[in-house]
Amino acid sequence: MRRRSLLLGAAALPGLSRMAAAQDLPAGPIRLVVGFAPGGGIDSFARILARRAQDLTGRAFVVDNRPGAGGTIAAAHVARSAPDGTTLLVGENGVIATARAVFASLPYDPERDLAPVSLCVVQSVLCCARPTVATDLPGLIAAARARPGALSYASAGAGNPTHLFAADFARRAGIEAVHVPYRGGSQMVASVLAGETAFGFFSAASALPQVRNGGLAALAVGDEQPAPLLPDVPPAGRVLPGFTFAFWYGINAAGGTPAPLVAALSTTIGTALRHPETRSSLEAQGLKVAATGPSDYAAFAAAETLRWSEVARLAGVTPE
Known part of the structure; x- marks a missing residue:
């Protein structure tokens, strides 16, 4: 012993x-x-x-x-x-x-x-939009339903997880939105800020600076509970039950x-x-x-x- x-x-x-x-x-x-x-x-x-x-x-x-x-x-x-x-x-x-x-x-x-x-x-992922489009997830869904096919979303490439997150969102929410693929997260952020696209799904790290300065509105987080870095952003599952997403x-x-x-x-x-x-x-x-x-x-x-x-x-x- x-x-x-x-x-x-x-x-x-x-x-x-x-x-x-x-x-x-x-x-x-x-x-x-x-x-x-x-x-x-x-x-x-x-x-x-x-x-x-x-x-x-x-x-x-x-x-x-x-x-x-x-x-x-x-x-x-x-x-x-x-x-x-x-x-x-x-x-x-x-x-x-x-x-x-x-x-x-x-x-x-x-x-x-x-x-x-x-x-x-x-890694936590945020669904974000231009503030003029929506400031919460129900607002984004309502905007998309009001104009079917008029809103577009950015991704980091066809088939990229950011594309599939948005595709799953559209199916669950029963909306139509146009997919616009880019070559990476930084281009995605720039496209929404410039008004080329209306929304997208971004890593917390890439979206946080723009959320904090007001360039992007954080609508929902993919975690089952609020993320520590953004405790006021609700989980997407509260609006669309079972909808989670993360990197x-x-x-x-x-x-x-x-x-x-x-x-x-x-x-x-x-x-x-x-x-x-x-x-x-x-x-x-x-x-x-x-x-x-x-x-x-x-x-x-x-x-x-x-x-x-x-x-x-x-x-x-x-x-x-």
Whole structure:
């Protein structure tokens, strides 16, 4: 019993924890592959995670940006990489859960070619409109019903989660609205501000500055409860029961990565995410730490894939 107590106490020491974590990880630098350009929300998340994981383990964690095709270029790169745990995808809804419903010839199979490591964070999403269009969700629905097909909404690309969120909203609300795809969140915000489109679904981080200065009206949040950063914005489900939506980021390794290695990576990532300073930095961006294990992430991704594939089908989104 004394030996066991000593071992348990030693395991809590930072230096020994760092050594143990480093020994369980693969040899060499670990690359976190991001499918979008530097400067965006997912890139910022990846860099926060990389710094903390490196501090905790003493090992090199490097962010590798490979933008293009809605993140699928990065996902395909990781899917083709050696299953040795040194190349990890910082994935999100689009490349994991909705890609098969959008791309007719996807160069990877998310379930077969990407091994779940951890669902890392969930980000609040806001439905926002120009204040002259509506200031709450019932007002937006009324405006759309008064002029069927006259209102348009912005998305970050056809089949992007922002497109599917809006398509699900239109179906549930029984309204007609015109889809206008853009190439990213910043262009979406600019389009609504300029009057090119009437509304859209935006990450809390990208919408908050414009909401606070009055350029955008935050109509609803996709969480089941009000978001801490905007406690006065009601959940969309209060108007349309069951309607929830969010962005999420997860880590995936190449398919075929050995289970013990996946487990070691998941433990390291979870420890980094739960660090108080990391959690505080992420929450300031509207990100809620999940830090799940591989099996929970796999089940979550499967449920998300099923849900949004059905939304895409009902919305008539044709794979291209």
